Amino acid sequence: MVTSSARPLRAGVIGTHSTGKTTLLKRIEMELRGHGLTVARTGRLGKRAAAAGLPKMQHHTVQSTEWIIAQGILDEIYAAAQGAEVVLIDRAAHDAIAYFEAAGVPCRDSAPGRTRSAADPRFQQLPKYDLLFATVLDESMPVDTSHDYDAHFRCLVDDRVHRLLVNDVIPHQRVTSDPDSQAHAIDVAVHRCMKEALI
Template identity: 65%
Template sequence: MVNPIRIGVLGTHSTGKTTLLKRIEMEVRGHGISVARTGRLAKRAAGIGLPKMQHHTAASTEWIIAQGIADEIAAAAQGAEVVLADRASLDAIAYLHAAVEFRGEHLHRLERERLRLLASTQAPKYDLLFATVLDPDVPVDQSHDYDPRYRLLVDQHVHGLLADDPIPHVRVTSDPVSQLRAIEQALQLCLQEAAV
C-alpha cells in the first residue's frame, strides 16, 4: 500500500467543494498521477436511514466520520497516489454543531468531546486542507432545499473549529483567482511529491 498525498476539503454546502476537487483531480490526472476522490457521505448516510443537514445527530456524524476514514484507507490500499477527500472529517463535526444550534438543543459534553477527538485524529493525515468560504451573494442551486440560516451556521462552525485548534488550512473563496490558486497549490504539492 502506498502512502498517498491526502488533500481534504471542508465547508458549508454549495460553496464549491466538489467542483474544486474535480478540477484538482483533472489537473493531477493530466500529469499522469493516479487519483481517487472520496465523497457523497451525507447522501450515503441518508440512504441507510440516517438524518442529514439540520437533522444531524451524533450517530449520523460518527457514521460519516468513520465511513470517510474507511473510504480514504480503501483508496490508499487500491494504490492511489493522491486521495482527494470531499468532506474532511472535521466537516462532520461542524455540521453537527450547526444542527444542534439550529434546533436549539445541546449535545452532551462527553459525546461532543468523543466525536471531536475522533475527527481530530484525522487532521494530521492531510497534506493540504482547503476550507471553502460562504459567499451569500452566490445563488444556491434551487433544486436543493437549503435553509439559509443553517448554511450560515455550518460556515461559522467550520471556520471556528479550524481556528480553535488551530489546524493548518487554506481558505478558498468563490473568487476565481482564489479557486485557481488552490488548484495550483494542490497540483504543485502533487508534482513535488511525485518527483521525490
C-alpha cells in the same frame, strides 16, 4: 513517483453546502491526472448517510456524525489500498463536526454555549490531511434551486467550519468564490502533490 505501497497524499475540502467543494476537487483531480498521477476522489457521504436512514443537515446526531466520519475514513483507506497516489476527500472529517455543531445537538458533559471541537472525546480519531481547503460562503452566489436549503443553517455551518479550524489550530487554506482564489488552491494542490511524487 509514489509507489502503491507508499502512503498517498491526502487533500480534503470542507465547507457549507453549495460553496464549490466538489467542483474544486474535480478541477484539482483533472490537473493531477494531466500530470500523470493516479487520483481517487471520495464523497457523497451525506447522500449515503440519508440512504442508510441516518439524519443529516439540521437533524445531525452523534450517531450520524460518527457514521460519516467513520465511513469517510474507510473510503480513504480503500482508495489508498487501490493504489491511488493522491486521495481527494470531498467533505473531510472536520466537515461532519461543523454540521453537528450547527445542528445544535447538546454536547454531553459541557457547559451551555460551549463550542464543540475536534477535541470532543467522541471525535478524537480524526485523520490528518496533507492539505485541507475550506470553502467560504458567498451569499451572493446562486445556489442549486433543486435543493431546499435553509439559508440560516447554511450560514451557521459556514461559521462553524471556520471557527473549528481556527479554534483547533488546524492548518488549512481558505478558498473563496473568487476565481483567483480557486486557481491558487488548485496550484497549491498540484505543486504539493507533484513535489511529493518526486520524493
